[in-house]
Amino acid sequence: MIFQLCYTSKETTSAEQLMFDLREILSEALYFNRVNQIRGALFFANGCFFQCLEGDKQAVLDLFERIQRDVRHDDIINFPSRWGEDGFFNAWSMKLVRKRSDIHDFFMLKGLEQFEPCKLSEIELAEFLSLLRDAEAEEVESQVE
16 A cells, blocks of 8 residues: 655745756655655646655655755645555656646636646546646656666
């Protein structure tokens, strides 16, 4: 069984600092997640981060505790965690998905004018995770070997 924890938060840094912060977050995540066998995805749009973490429950909870102390974001909203037979991101230690039109369209179909993951139902969250899983990954992250 795989433990899954997803959350959303607001960025606190300037637009000029954002790309540096994303690369730094991914660099840290790639190493830490490989060592701790955590998988996941990170999405950023409209000043909001969305991240899904999957793996051993204690390892994910320990990581989330560290994430909550990170000053690069605030207003963290934690989705209900869940257990599953399979994860959405088994092949990725951390997958970065950038702003995409299909994700924008998904939120528009849900009646949301912009990326607002905190307003998704449990079923819609699973649909969103499937979109992230199927999206092409950015060059800065690494697939698990």
